[in-house]
Structures are given as C-alpha cells and as structure tokens.
Amino acid sequence: MATVMQKIKDIEDEMARTQKNKATAHHLGLLKAKLAKLRRELLEPSTKGGGGAGGQGFDVTKSGDARVGLVGFPSVGKSTLLNKLTGTFSEFSVNYYIKAPMVPPHYLKCLQKRRFPKVASYEFTTLTCIPGVIVYRGAKIQLLDLPGIIEGAKDGKGRGRQVISTARTCNCILIVLDAIKPITHKRLIEKELEGFGIRLNKEPPNLTFRKKDKGGINFTSTVANTHLDLDTVKAICSEYRIHNADITLRYDASADDLIDVIEGSRIYMPCIYVVNKIDQITLEELEILDKLPHYCPVSAHLEWNLDGLLEKVWEYLDLTRIYTKPKGMNPDYEDPVILSSKKRTVEDFCERIHKDMLKQFKYALEHELEDEDVVQIIKKGFCGVSGDLLVHNGVVCYNLEKF
Numbered sequence: 524m525a526t527v528m529q530k531i532k533d534i535e536d537e538m539a540r541t542q543k544n545k546a547t548a549h550h551l552g553l554l555k556a557k558l559a560k561l562r563r564e565l566l567e568p569s570t571k572g573g574g575g576a577g578g579q580g581f582d583v584t585k586s587g588d589a590r591v592g593l594v595g596f597p598s599v600g601k602s603t604l605l606n607k608l609t610g611t612f613s614e615f616s617v618n619y620y621i622k623a624p625m626v627p628p629h630y631l632k633c634l635q636k637r638r639f640p641k642v643a644s645y646e647f648t649t650l651t652c653i654p655g656v657i658v659y660r661g662a663k664i665q666l667l668d669l670p671g672i673i674e675g676a677k678d679g680k681g682r683g684r685q686v687i688s689t690a691r692t693c694n695c696i697l698i699v700l701d702a703i704k705p706i707t708h709k710r711l712i713e714k715e716l717e718g719f720g721i722r723l724n725k726e727p728p729n730l731t732f733r734k735k736d737k738g739g740i741n742f743t744s745t746v747a748n749t750h751l752d753l754d755t756v757k758a759i760c761s762e763y764r765i766h767n768a769d770i771t772l773r774y775d776a777s778a779d780d781l782i783d784v785i786e787g788s789r790i791y792m793p794c795i796y797v798v799n800k801i802d803q804i805t806l807e808e809l810e811i812l813d814k815l816p817h818y819c820p821v822s823a824h825l826e827w828n829l830d831g832l833l834e835k836v837w838e839y840l841d842l843t844r845i846y847t848k849p850k851g852m853n854p855d856y857e858d859p860v861i862l863s864s865k866k867r868t869v870e871d872f873c874e875r876i877h878k879d880m881l882k883q884f885k886y887a888l889e890h891e892l893e894d895e896d897v898v899q900i901i902k903k904g905f906c907g908v909s910g911d912l913l914v915h916n917g918v919v920c921y922n923l924e925k926f
C-alpha cells in the first residue's frame with residue numbers, strides 16, 4: 524500500500540500536470556481537498572504514515588505577553604539575531620529584570636537558567652528550541668530561536684515538524700532569510716508552514732459554511748467570484764462526505780479558502796520576512812528589498828536595523844498597553860498590562876489582572892480600551908462594587924468609589 528507521503532506526492536504531481544481552466548476547476552478542487560486530508564493524516568501523531576515527532580512542538584513554557592518565533596533554513600542567522608536582540612537591547616532585555624525592583628519570581632528563575640544559543644558557520648548548529656525574552660515598550664516578548672528547517676520539514680524531515688508545531692503557538696513569525704541565498708527560499712519556507720495549517724498575513728476567510736440535514740449543497744455569493752463555482756464546491760464537499768450545506772461567500776474566495784474553513788484548525792498569523800546578512804549585498808539590492816511588503820532587512824551580525832525590526836514586530840503583534848493607576852498615585856507607566864488588540868474590553872483587562880476582579884464589575888465591561896489608556900482601579904470592600912466610566916483626556920477611569 525502506498526504511504527501517505529507517496530499519495531501526497533502523486534496528487535501534487537497530478538495537480539502540476541493538470542492545466543488550470545474552467546473545465547478542470549472542480550477536479551483541481553477535489554485534488555486540493557484530498558491533499559488537505561492527507562496532510563492532516565500525516566500530522567496526527569497516531570497515524571503511521573508520518574513518523575517523526577507527530578504534531579508535538581518543543582516543550583518550552585510560554586511566558587510573557589507575546590511569543591515570536593524565528594523560522595528559517597539552517598545558518599541564515601537565527602541564533603545570531605536572537606543573541607543580538609536579547610543582548611543589544613539590554614535595557615529592554617533580561618538584564619532589565621535583574622535591576623527592576625519587582626521581578627516576578629518565575630522570570631528570575633528562567634533567567635538563571637538562561638542559555639544563549641550557539642552561533643556557528645555550519646548548518647544545524649541549533650538543535651532545540653531556545654527561548655529568550657525582551658521587554659519592549661513595557662511588553663514582555665518571548666523570542667524563540669528554532670532549529671533550521673529544510674524542504675520537506677512538514678512531512679517529517681529533520682526536526683521540521685517539531686519546529687513548525689512550535690511555530691503554531693506563536694503570535695508572530697519571523698521568517699529569517701539570507702540575503703545572498705536564492706529568493707526561492709522564501710516560498711519554500713512558506714510552503715512548509717502552510718502545509719502545517721499556518722496562514723501568513725492573511726485574514727480568516729470571510730465565508731459561512733453551515734452543514735445541515737437535507738436540502739443539498741446551496742451555494743451563494745454576494746460578490747462576483749472567479750475561483751469557485753457550484754461544481755467545484757460540490758466536488759470539495761463530496762470529498763468530505765458533506766452532501767447538505769449552505770455556503771455563502773462574501774469575497775472572491777478560492778478552493779483553498781473553502782477547504783481551510785471545512786478543515787478548521789487553521790492559524791492566521793502575522794509574519795515578517797527578516798532578510799539577514801545585508802552587509803553582503805549592494806545598496807541597490809537593499810533598496811529593492813526594502814520596498815517589498817512585510818520585509819525587514821537587517822544585519823544581525825553588525826546590528827543593523829535591529830531597532831527597525833523591533834518596531835515592526837511591535838506593529839505586527841498589535842498589542843495594547845494599559846497603564847494602571849493606584850489610588851492617589853500617578854499611573855504606572857513602567858509596567859503596563861498588555862492586551863491583544865482583538866481582546867481589549869474592560870472585561871479582558873480585568874481577566875488579565877485578576878480573575879476575582881471580574882466579579883466586582885457590573886458596568887463598562889464591554890468598553891474597548893485604546894493603546895496607552897490609563898485605567899484606575901478603585902476597589903472598595905469585598906462586596907459587589909459596580910463602576911462608573913470616566914473618560915478624561917484619553918484616561919479611562921473606572922470610578923467605583925461611590926458604591
């Protein structure tokens with residue numbers, strides 16, 4: 524019997540042979556669905572087809588407000604970059620904690636155990652996942668240096684699957700590229716991540732897919748669509764043994780988008796292409812790189828543009844800083860509470876600082892907080908305090924005192 528790997532290869536070959544046109548669209552859709560199913564099979568730890576590390580990532584405790592993973596081919600400079608970022612920005616980095624008066628004990632513990640990844644000219648210098656932490660604009664950002672991956676990583680080559688499984692747990696991925704290596708490397712790494720269900724710099728498909736008991740496949744679209752027709756949609760659904768469903772597109776979705784929705788478990792993640800070793804290229808080449816979307820050229824070794832990179836990471840993480848203001852004191856601008864921009868209601872804020880606090884609020888929980896808002900928490904007694912919302916010069920106060 525053909526292995527899963529062989530089946531995947533056969534389908535990929537057939538897709539490459541098949542000309543793309545209206546007549547073959549539904550057949551290609553079917554092949555894509557088959558491929559997605561086989562890839563999932565490969566990733567499930569229980570199946571025999573994949574071998575290797577299954578869907579398990581490295582065992583590194585998540586810490587801080589956000590996690591950023593460095594992914595790339597061997598020897599592109601991932602470890603150099605991590606060392607420089609956590610070393611150069613010492614006022615933001617681990618040293619900060621040692622000087623800071625209120626070092627959370629678990630951070631101290633992880634600092635004492637801290638290792639710096641080894642840098643060397645040979646490939647596969649880093650064989651495990653090495654975490655580092657920086658503090659940037661008050662946010663604790665965990666950086667993960669990951670072993671180099673090679674083509675075929677998602678299918679079990681090298682430590683690739685472990686690397687990509689770990690990448691799935693990140694809030695942002697840095698694909699590190701070598702400025703003097705072929706540009707095709709970018710596409711190869713993207714393919715490896717995509718094969719593992721990671722979608723880069725992409726919003727979740729804006730389409731609804733609702734299974735039902737009867738009525739067949741009902742396909743509607745609110746916009747003109749160029750990729751999907753009823754035949755293709757039916758072919759994809761039949762591959763998943765779905766015979767009754769309502770599908771509504773609100774944009775020009777592709778067969779892959781529909782498959783992503785049916786498969787579920789896709790992760791939509793911001794990604795920055797960090798082109799390293801720009802000390803090796805000409806100014807003209809650098810100017811071209813600088814204009815490409817999502818690119819950030821750096822030289823880790825010479826520490827060029829590392830501040831630019833951090834700024835971009837900050838932008839892509841899209842975090843919201845909320846300062847707290849103890850009663851009768853100035854807001855604490857040193858140690859903000861960090862929220863994701865997608866989860867930043869007062870309720871989310873309370874949940875972050877204390878689960879119990881949530882019970883004490885009755886009002887204002889739905890209010891969305893803005894970056895650099897100040898929140899004053901005034902607690903009184905233990906009983907059901909409720910809140911009055913005051914917004915004053917961009918300062919948000921929850922005045923609970925009068926209750």
Ligand SMILES: Nc1nc2c(ncn2[C@@H]2O[C@H](COP(=O)(O)OP(=O)(O)OP(=O)(O)O)[C@@H](O)[C@H]2O)c(=O)[nH]1
Pocket residue numbers: 595596597598599600601602603604641642643644645646647648649650669670671672799800801802803821822823824825
């Ligand atoms: N010229 C130049 N060389 C660099 C730069 N950054 C890293 N290097 C060199 O590239 C080589 C590989 O660096 P590493 O940091 O070990 O690369 P890596 O991606 O962690 O490699 P693996 O762990 O093996 O996957 C080393 O010889 C570094 O000195 C840079 O900005 N410019």
Ligand SMILES: [K+]
Pocket residue numbers: 597598599642643644645646647648649
């Ligand atoms: K190396």
Ligand SMILES: [Mg+2]
Pocket residue numbers: 601602603640641642648649668669670671
């Ligand atoms: Mg390394």
